[in-house]
Amino acid sequence: MRGKIFTAVFLTGIFFHLSFVFAQGASQNASDISQTLVPLEVYVGDVAEVRYNFKINSEIFHEQNFEKEIDVEKIPFENLSDVLTIKNARFSMRENDCSLVIQFIPWRIGTIDFPAFDLLSILDSDDVVKDENFSLKISLLPIEIKSVVEKTGRTEFQPSLPPFMVPGTSYAVFALVVVAVVFLAAIFRTLVKFHDLRRWISQMRIRRSRRRNSIITLRKLKRLLRNGNLSDIEFCAGLQNITRAYLSFRFDFPFESESALGITRAFQKIFLDEIPDFVFPVLDDLTSMFIRTDYIRYAHGSLDEKREPKSEHEAHLAQGERMSLAATIVKAVKIFEGGLREEKE
Numbered sequence: 001m002r003g004k005i006f007t008a009v010f011l012t013g014i015f016f017h018l019s020f021v022f023a024q025g026a027s028q029n030a031s032d033i034s035q036t037l038v039p040l041e042v043y044v045g046d047v048a049e050v051r052y053n054f055k056i057n058s059e060i061f062h063e064q065n066f067e068k069e070i071d072v073e074k075i076p077f078e079n080l081s082d083v084l085t086i087k088n089a090r091f092s093m094r095e096n097d098c099s100l101v102i103q104f105i106p107w108r109i110g111t112i113d114f115p116a117f118d119l120l121s122i123l124d125s126d127d128v129v130k131d132e133n134f135s136l137k138i139s140l141l142p143i144e145i146k147s148v149v150e151k152t153g154r155t156e157f158q159p160s161l162p163p164f165m166v167p168g169t170s171y172a173v174f175a176l177v178v179v180a181v182v183f184l185a186a187i188f189r190t191l192v193k194f195h196d197l198r199r200w201i202s203q204m205r206i207r208r209s210r211r212r213n214s215i216i217t218l219r220k221l222k223r224l225l226r227n228g229n230l231s232d233i234e235f236c237a238g239l240q241n242i243t244r245a246y247l248s249f250r251f252d253f254p255f256e257s258e259s260a261l262g263i264t265r266a267f268q269k270i271f272l273d274e275i276p277d278f279v280f281p282v283l284d285d286l287t288s289m290f291i292r293t294d295y296i297r298y299a300h301g302s303l304d305e306k307r308e309p310k311s312e313h314e315a316h317l318a319q320g321e322r323m324s325l326a327a328t329i330v331k332a333v334k335i336f337e338g339g340l341r342e343e344k345e
Helices: 002-023 148-152 169-226 232-251 260-270 280-298 321-344
Strands: 034-038 048-055 065-070 084-094 097-106 110-112 143-146
Touching: 148 260, 148 280, 169 232, 169 321, 232 280, 232 321, 260 280, 280 321
Parallel strands: none
Antiparallel strands: 034 048, 048 097, 065 084, 084 097, 110 143
């Protein structure tokens, strides 16, 4: 009888020991985990890689040396769909050394917090030993995304490269120039008397239409502020529509289709990479306004809104923030209507 009891206790101890070893097979040692960001500083729109390296002490894969492309649709980053785009992902293993590489493009500035996930659940079943006791949790560290304006850090941009001259066209261009000079010399006397008048009339029309556009914009802003029945989301949408309509008419450029982070790039195109000094400070205010109103419009009910501190992440306008956002647009209108005129004069 004692022999049977001893045998039962002995087998039970072996069972629990093996279960413990088996359950710990897929565990990772924190000292063996490292994460690398390439490049070290990532800006909005850059292509970057996050490399997660670790070791495992269990044979949970059919092969010990292999590399596998991962279907990016299986990575549970749905909450980050408006923050970044995953281009590709791959997993490799060399004996006990494992590496997970995720290539992505960020679209917003700030900190990106990656949700933890089970690596085994997104790999093909042919690569992994089927066992419910195995799991491999991946917890990526947060990364910081910087703005493009911070990357440039200067008010003057590099001039655009001159166009390439196709060989053999210089003679044709020279001939056209000669013909144009002769033609202009012949009609110069006729047009010289009307040139200044036409220019004055044209400038008067342009100034009148731009002044009317600015007045209409300011009136719309006042009506928007007086409408106390609008929610924060409706107010931000109205503020963006008014601002985009004004900028599109003022600069004859499709600002309606530009993202918040594309405002600076749009002004570079308008001014041929030579943005005037008085315009450059306004770009930060406009970009901040668009980013803030986009967050209010689209972050409501998202995980970002639940981050701490709550006062910095909740998708609600603070008291007096409607007035300050509208003041940013009023300031930009005054600078654009006055500063550009002084620049031309």
